[in-house]
């Protein structure tokens with residue numbers, strides 16, 4: 001996770017809906033849907049404590065939506081219990097979550113609002129949430 005780019009995790013923890021006023025109260029505006037995402041994956045050492053802490057705070061359905069858009073990991077439809085991660089024999093889910101939450105940054109692409117269809121560009125890892133004037 002570099003300082004100047006926003007990781008998938010940061011989007012999730014922020015639970016940030018689309019910024020347009022008309023969309024703030026719309027269920028369809030969260031999460032934003034990644035499109036044409038160009039990913040950068042930087043391998044880092046496993047951090048089991050991080051996964052334990054973050055798992056209960058994630059909106060799992062949002063995570064699944066992001067995963068589908070980024071095509072970076074395969075997750076089950078239901079959130080696993082924290083204990084399940086430790087009991088897993090192959091450690092597959094733990095590995096998928098680690099990659100998605102800690103190693104993946106979106107370098108280029110866009111985030112699409114599911115309510116109004118507005119496209120927020122991502123450039124060099126930074127999502128541009130500035131709105132055109134007609135949406136403010």
Ligand SMILES: [Zn+2]
Pocket residue numbers: 018020022023029113114115116117118
């Ligand atoms: Zn919108």
